[in-house]
Amino acid sequence: MSPTPARLLLRGGTVVDTDPQVTVRPNTDVLIEQGEILAVGSDLSADGAEVLDARDQIVLPGFVDTHRHVWQAVLRATAVDSDLGDYLNHILGRLSPAMRPEDVYAGNLLGALECLDAGITTVQDFSHVQHRAEHGEAAVGALRAAGIRAVFGFGYPPFDPDARDPKLVRDLRARLFAGDDDPVTLALAPSGPSYAPIDIVEQDWRLAAELDIPLAIHVGSGPVAQRPIEALRERGLLNPRTLYVHGNSLPDDELAMIADSGGTLSIAPAIEAQMGHGAPMINRARATGVVTGLGVDVVTTAPGDMFSLMRAALLTSQLADGPRLFAADVLRMATIGGAAALGLSDRIGSLAVGKRADLVLLRTDAVNMVGATHDIAGAVVASAHPGNVDTVLVAGRIVKRAGLLTHPDLPAALADARRSVAHLAASA
């Protein structure tokens, strides 16, 4: 891994902050020290700092992907034409059991590098491929090797009842996680009340409380509770440390229950539209005031970058009832909204002094960005693509520079991924 510069000055960029609202500051410097933002302003002193020329660049907080099954990077585009039922049967039913620990490592490394390449500096990895302890070690090891910030959501494989073992989670927490300041933290990602009986759900909630870790669950029209949030409320299980994923099927009163509990929402507008989760709910979520972030979800079926996702959010907002969203709203969801949804807004999601220096720099001297000066935030949402991502920092460490990932052995990572893809293709 490349070292973290002790002091780094980004000189003269077009700085776009996202909190408390989207603001654009032309020709502005960002000074970083020991991985944190020390100052944002004009003509900052470069004393002792490595200087990075940010003219012709847009400087943004790193994107936050609040829901992604990172291991599935080695299953890319295997379910493009699938609806949710086909996806569950083929990917989780047939291919997940074929995932060896080395495939999980290869998938997580590839997926995390794909995130960084596209300016996603934080990911919530919903890792429901934990067939054995070795799968967890592989997944977490790969996130760390990539250098991404992550919330690792430990999930039991939905079609492997024998894998359900709380001891695995306890052991993993003790061995692999250092605490809140660790860039990779632990969450529990169980089935939740749409897909598991409420007594099992209650056991999972108790485990999360015992380990003092947050929860992330899918909600949908599953086989169990038709009113999953109400089922949680009746058991006294609604809490502010739960991230609810999707929720297109939830009526407004259950969305309001999430908002009232302080729980948060991750929506995956591209996947929800493509796999038939139901009508877009992005505007309804906003109307209830629930804190909401965006999620790529699965690259088996949709692209893995935040630009595509922001456009999906903007488009689906136009197709749904309720107050429409604008580009700046979507940019906030992709940054500070996602950070808040993961409980990390005290350290990432905006360019406030004291936050971790998780940043993305976009080139404006590219054919699709030149002249995009009328509405910079609008151009990021409507025009930009991963090829415009010039530089990416995670806690001040440069993980992409001049358009190239700095990972020390990218060819080996790609070769390992290809081997896993071949193994999985033979298992399909």
Ligand SMILES: [Zn+2]
């Ligand atoms: Zn998902």
